[in-house]
Amino acid sequence: MSQSLFEKIGGTAAVDAAVDVFYRKVLSDERISDFFDAVDMERQAAKQKAFLTMALGGPNNYSGADMRRGHAHLVARGLNDAHFDAVMENLAATLQELNVPAELIAEAAAICESTRNDVLGR
Amino acid sequence: MYEINYSGRAVACTENETVLECLLRNGIEHPHSCRNGSCQTCMVQAVAGSVPQQASAPLKPSLREQGYFLPCICHPQDNLDIRPVAIMERLQVAVTGIKSLGRNLVQVKLQRPEGFAYRPGQFINLFRDDNISRCYSLASHPHHEDELVLHVRRLPHGRVSGWIHDELSQGDKIEVSGPLGDSFYVVDDQQQPLMLIGTGTGLAPLYGIIRDALHHGHTGPIHLYHGARDAADLYLGEELQRLQAEYGHFHYVPCVSGQASGDRYAAGRALDVALQRHPQLKGWRVFLCGNPEMVKLARKRAFMAGAAMQDIYADAFTVSA
Ligand SMILES: Cc1cc2nc3c(=O)[nH]c(=O)nc-3n(C[C@H](O)[C@H](O)[C@H](O)COP(=O)(O)OP(=O)(O)OC[C@H]3O[C@@H](n4cnc5c(N)ncnc54)[C@H](O)[C@@H]3O)c2cc1C
Ligand code: HEM
Ligand code: FES
Numbered sequence: 001m002s003q004s005l006f007e008k009i010g011g012t013a014a015v016d017a018a019v020d021v022f023y024r025k026v027l028s029d030e031r032i033s034d035f036f037d038a039v040d041m042e043r044q045a046a047k048q049k050a051f052l053t054m055a056l057g058g059p060n061n062y063s064g065a066d067m068r069r070g071h072a073h074l075v076a077r078g079l080n081d082a083h084f085d086a087v088m089e090n091l092a093a094t095l096q097e098l099n100v101p102a103e104l105i106a107e108a109a110a111i112c113e114s115t116r117n118d119v120l121g122r
Numbered sequence: 123m124y125e126i127n128y129s130g131r132a133v134a135c136t137e138n139e140t141v142l143e144c145l146l147r148n149g150i151e152h153p154h155s156c157r158n159g160s161c162q163t164c165m166v167q168a169v170a171g172s173v174p175q176q177a178s179a180p181l182k183p184s185l186r187e188q189g190y191f192l193p194c195i196c197h198p199q200d201n202l203d204i205r206p207v208a209i210m211e212r213l214q215v216a217v218t219g220i221k222s223l224g225r226n227l228v229q230v231k232l233q234r235p236e237g238f239a240y241r242p243g244q245f246i247n248l249f250r251d252d253n254i255s256r257c258y259s260l261a262s263h264p265h266h267e268d269e270l271v272l273h274v275r276r277l278p279h280g281r282v283s284g285w286i287h288d289e290l291s292q293g294d295k296i297e298v299s300g301p302l303g304d305s306f307y308v309v310d311d312q313q314q315p316l317m318l319i320g321t322g323t324g325l326a327p328l329y330g331i332i333r334d335a336l337h338h339g340h341t342g343p344i345h346l347y348h349g350a351r352d353a354a355d356l357y358l359g360e361e362l363q364r365l366q367a368e369y370g371h372f373h374y375v376p377c378v379s380g381q382a383s384g385d386r387y388a389a390g391r392a393l394d395v396a397l398q399r400h401p402q403l404k405g406w407r408v409f410l411c412g413n414p415e416m417v418k419l420a421r422k423r424a425f426m427a428g429a430a431m432q433d434i435y436a437d438a439f440t441v442s443a
Contacts, residue, residue, distance in 0.1 A: 020430055027426060041421050043176065045431050 005057035005107045009100055015052045022094040023048045031086045035074055055091060055112050067118040075121040084120060088112055124198040127170075128152075129205050141166075141177075141193035141202070152193070152206065153253060155442045158414075159195040160303060161247055161257045162210060166193055170203035212249065212297045213238070218269055219292055224357040226276040227323070228287060230258075231269045232298065240264070240301035242330025243409075245437065247299035248272070248282070256282040259327035259411070259437065260301065265337055270298075273326040273357075277441065305409060305435040307334040313342040317400065317408045317429075319392050319420055321349045324412020325358060327437055331409055336369060344369075345400065349377040349392025349416075356387070375399075393420045397427060404428030407435070414438035 010017075023045060027033050036044060054060045062070075071079060088109060095105045124135045128150055135144040142164055145152045154164040159180050168189040177196035178186045190207065219231040245259040262271035276287045290296070305327065316335060320328045325348050335344055350356050353376075362374040377395045378387040388395045393416055400406075408424045410417045417438040424434055 020425075023431075024426060027422070041418075041425070041431075046176065 005104060005111070006053075006059075009056050009095075009104055009108075011058070012053075014098070014100075015049060015056065015058065018052050018094050018098060019045060019049050021097055022052060022090060025090040025094060026087070029086055029090060032083050032090075035077070035079065035083070052091075054115075055108050057107070057111055064115070064118040067115050068121055071119045072121055079120060081116075081120065084116055125201045126198065127201075127203045135198050139197075141196040141198055141204070143194075145193065151253075153255075154194055155247065155255055156257055156440050157194045157442060158438055158440050159192050160245070160437070161255075162192065162299075162302060163247060163255055164192055164194045165190055165207060165209070166204040167191075167207050168202055168204050171198075171200045173202070174199050210247070211300045213300065214295055215270070215298055217290055217292055217294045217296060220286075220290060223273060225354045226287075227355075227357060228274050228276075229261075230272040230274055230286060230290070232272070232296075234264075234268060234270050235298075238270075238300065240270075241306035242334040243306035243327040243437075244301040244303045245327065246270070246272075246301060248286075249297040249299075250282045250285050254282060255299070256442070257302075257439075259303075259323070259330070261326035261329045263330055263333045263337065266333060273323045275323045280441075303437060305331075305411070305437045307331050307338065307340075309338050311342075311407075312338075312340050314433075315342045315406045316340070316344045317396060317403060317406050317424070318344070318346045319349075319396050319408075319410050319416075320347070321392060321412035321416050322355060322439075324348075324410075324416075324437070324439060327411050328409060329358060329362075332365070332372065336365075336372065341371065344372045345375070345396070346373065347375050347377055347388075347392040347396040349379060349395075351378070351380040353378050353384075353387055391416070393423065397423055400427075402428055407433045410434070410436040412437075412439055414440045 026036055054062060092105050092109060095108065126133050126135050126141055126144055128145060133144055133148040135141060142154055152164060155161045168191060173191045174196060178191040181190055213235040215235055216233045218233050221229050223229045240260055242260060242263045245257045247255040248258050249255040258272040258274060260270055261273055262269060274283055274286050276283050318328045328346060332344060332346060348356060356376045359376060366372050366374045376387045377390060377392040379391045403424055406429050408429045410420045417436050421434055421436055425431060
């Protein structure tokens, strides 16, 4: 059996290590920080973890419809492709900082890309 | 839109409100106090429907498994059948002393009930009567004081703080809950620098935490920034100065954000002064207590300054009204 991306990256421990780094990047990225600012930080941290687990191919229960529903209020506030790209960039930069090999980062990017239309409500 | 059935009464919960907000909006007088998932006063049991994991996260696993959750932090994702429960432990204690600590501020001493094991910095629910309770932090340290010590600020027209100031007296018997909350000192990395920022009576838990760290022989630097708008609302200055003289690695900085602070106090809000002097908090442990707006902002700024999320402990003193 070949290992999944999630296992190759290091599983839950890797996600835990990535959460702070990723969230700090997102909050200091002016292109997207507004989407995250208003919300309660502790709740947000749990959601970042959910996001990273999913982006890294880990076990999750989110369907495409959930992604649609979960981001609909953000789409209503103007969430678009540029924001989506910014999140992808921050994810890649986070994984680089944690010394994840380039081919695994590309795998994660592909997983995220597959959710684009749902996240953006198209 | 989800339907909440509260002991037979059905109400509709809108997109942006918590279950507690929904109950109150519909005139259901459900007991509550902190509104932020700390005090457990609002706890209910779900008899049908699935509860978001977040809403029961602060509870003990045994309660969680029985469907208990906190409606003040529950944004429903399902229709819920809930019923009020009264399972909070209530202990009768005698008031052993009340004295003024400053303007609109009293120290309340309570007899410590048998077997009451707490960590300095935790808080209790103090009951005015069967229906009204409020959270007060424990400023005492079991090694230094036999009693439980609280610092209570009088709020204008405050139902419980006013009652404590005006009516409570030595010898009275009142009811309190067991200790709650997870903002306290844990013996881990003894060399880790500690940053404590508090406004107003946010000093109460911090005073307990500082003495606990010192009691456990913490060797890393310990920085306390205590803030108020007026110097008259700072308190415990002498005790803290004495502690500073005794322990070279404890640093106390009283801050006044209003005008005319002179040179006895740092000028500015405690959070601003602290971060100006320590812009880098990577590797620090951070404690934040007091005004909810300050706590919220400080959590973010401490995190952005490099503190890890799990190293940030906070008690927001939200008021119930
Ligand atoms: C974890 C935690 C720890 C805490 N620790 C401490 C502590 O150590 N020391 C301390 O002093 N406090 C502490 N608090 C705050 C404390 O629990 C109470 O919230 C506080 O004492 C006020 O309670 P009260 O009953 O006097 O005021 P309430 O009656 O609840 O009123 C609160 C404020 O709202 C106003 N108000 C009331 N009704 C209305 C209305 N209808 N419209 C507009 N305004 C209204 C009142 O004038 C008052 O200023 C803590 C809170 C939490 C959550
Ligand atoms: C790359 C694809 C994305 C995936 C896989 C993803 C995934 C998720 C997941 C799993 C959650 C948690 C949902 C929950 O448990 O409630 C979430 C929430 C959230 N996402 Fe995304 N997301 C993506 C893109 C984005 C983008 C581009 C933005 C904005 C720039 C964004 C902003 C948010 C916000 C603000 C929340 C929290 C919403 C709330 O608090 O209600 N997401 N996302
Ligand atoms: S836990 Fe819900 S009101 Fe305090």
